[in-house]
Amino acid sequence: MGSTCDFLGRLGEIAGPAGLLTDMDAMAPHLVDWRGQFRGRADAVVRPRSTAEVAAIVRACGEFQAAIVPQGGNTGLAGGATPTPAGRQIVLALGRMNRVRDLDPLDNLLVAEAGCVLQTLQTAAVGAGRLLPLSFGAEGSAQIGGAIATNAGGVNVLRYGSTRQLVLGLEVVLPDGTVLERLGRLRKDNAGYDWKQVFIGSEGTLGIITAASLRLYPKPAQSQTAMVSVGSPGAALRLFERIDAELGEFLSSFELVSEAAYRVSLDHLPGASFPFSEGWVVLVELTAGSPDLPLGEVLEATLARAFEDGCALDAVIAQTVAQAQALWLVRESIADGERAAGVSVKHDVSVPISRIADLIAAVERGAPELFPGARPNIFGHVGDGNMHVNIILSPQQATDPTVAHRLNDYVHDLVAAEGGSITAEHGIGQYRRDELYKYKTVAELRLMEQFKQLLDPRNLMNPGKVIQVEPG
Ligand code: FAD
Numbered sequence: 001m002g003s004t005c006d007f008l009g010r011l012g013e014i015a016g017p018a019g020l021l022t023d024m025d026a027m028a029p030h031l032v033d034w035r036g037q038f039r040g041r042a043d044a045v046v047r048p049r050s051t052a053e054v055a056a057i058v059r060a061c062g063e064f065q066a067a068i069v070p071q072g073g074n075t076g077l078a079g080g081a082t083p084t085p086a087g088r089q090i091v092l093a094l095g096r097m098n099r100v101r102d103l104d105p106l107d108n109l110l111v112a113e114a115g116c117v118l119q120t121l122q123t124a125a126v127g128a129g130r131l132l133p134l135s136f137g138a139e140g141s142a143q144i145g146g147a148i149a150t151n152a153g154g155v156n157v158l159r160y161g162s163t164r165q166l167v168l169g170l171e172v173v174l175p176d177g178t179v180l181e182r183l184g185r186l187r188k189d190n191a192g193y194d195w196k197q198v199f200i201g202s203e204g205t206l207g208i209i210t211a212a213s214l215r216l217y218p219k220p221a222q223s224q225t226a227m228v229s230v231g232s233p234g235a236a237l238r239l240f241e242r243i244d245a246e247l248g249e250f251l252s253s254f255e256l257v258s259e260a261a262y263r264v265s266l267d268h269l270p271g272a273s274f275p276f277s278e279g280w281v282v283l284v285e286l287t288a289g290s291p292d293l294p295l296g297e298v299l300e301a302t303l304a305r306a307f308e309d310g311c312a313l314d315a316v317i318a319q320t321v322a323q324a325q326a327l328w329l330v331r332e333s334i335a336d337g338e339r340a341a342g343v344s345v346k347h348d349v350s351v352p353i354s355r356i357a358d359l360i361a362a363v364e365r366g367a368p369e370l371f372p373g374a375r376p377n378i379f380g381h382v383g384d385g386n387m388h389v390n391i392i393l394s395p396q397q398a399t400d401p402t403v404a405h406r407l408n409d410y411v412h413d414l415v416a417a418e419g420g421s422i423t424a425e426h427g428i429g430q431y432r433r434d435e436l437y438k439y440k441t442v443a444e445l446r447l448m449e450q451f452k453q454l455l456d457p458r459n460l461m462n463p464g465k466v467i468q469v470e471p472g
């Protein structure tokens, strides 16, 4: 197994002095997750500059039997990037692998290293007249490698799909140090198994993503953003049906926000204005490639029909880019506002679209009844059937560790009864690992464990995350 001193010496040779952190203060931010829910330890934080360095580090970890915890922007919400409390392990922080290797407008393709911050890539795409549609609240810190490893969703999935649909190819370092490379430029490729799919959403348990080729889209020439007061989640579903039917080809976002959710966000944004003071709202965004289409007019006409049939009560259409951004800011700041509002238990669930209103009604009725003082904070992506059913705890509940477990069981049993999933976006990590075993079938779990054992027989790649396996 070798001594820790020898191990660190080897890592230093590979990554250089700037690429090896062993000082406790320097390592500290890497050993805790964004929400401060998980803490771990590591012998070192290693910051490679190249794929070759990643491969050499992985081989050294194999030799010294050290576990590897890949880490991107450390914004994940499932504790996947936080090391466990014990054992020889390193955090492999990808932030220094931040080069854009290629950006080709005609191929609509961006090839980027894993450590590129998502927002930087969005900006690079816009500079070339293109759109990288992956967008979510943590985009200023999250890295593309982390987004791929969690198959992140966000606000544009309705139109462009989640990360999985945007990845054309990957470069991955396998647990034995082999570099697997197919940074494809192709839209169609049926030559054999599509192995990249196994790594998308694998949360660092099967290999290290070092680069990706991503699909770009033409940058829309115009957009329309509206905040619509809908009265209830059921009305929001009817509004979605109408807008999808009439304007579906332009619809890029349809976000449902409860009164509780925009209130926690506004509390966190002093000076921000918001058009409504009560009831459920929907944030709708339409985009179009042609500057000549009367997008504002058609949106107004559709909303007028929605007022008539009662699925919309009132609406504000942003007249300027700044107004649209102000509306989006309130939506994007819900997570930060919720964090400031106290301890919350998050549920990132998906159900068939038709079941959303029933699920919300059940939680809004049942959660405060079963857990007096708990406050549901619900928002999400209606078109994807994905709701963030978060519950802010009272200060007293926050001190009782059993509350979160009982709430999880309560919400997830409701979701399972509706044929849903316990995580639509954030993944399993260590947060939901035991619950995965409750809600997946034995056959599915066995297949996942077989994949893991095939690729990582010594269980050194992010052990303790997603699935439970013993080293073979
Ligand atoms: P990290 O947190 O560093 O890592 C996440 C997981 O990926 C870990 O298991 C880690 O081991 C693994 N990993 C990281 N990099 C690599 C790599 N190069 N190779 C292999 N494995 C790797 N998610 C959504 O889907 N939709 C949202 O709308 C959304 N909104 C969010 C809003 C906020 C405010 C926050 C804080 C988070 C939000 N998230 C959302 C969570 C989202 O999954 C993460 O923010 C993001 O995808 C993770 O990227 P990261 O670089 O921070 O990864």
Ligand code: ZN
Residues within 6 Å of the ligand: 153, 154, 380, 381, 388, 425
């Ligand atoms: Zn989300």
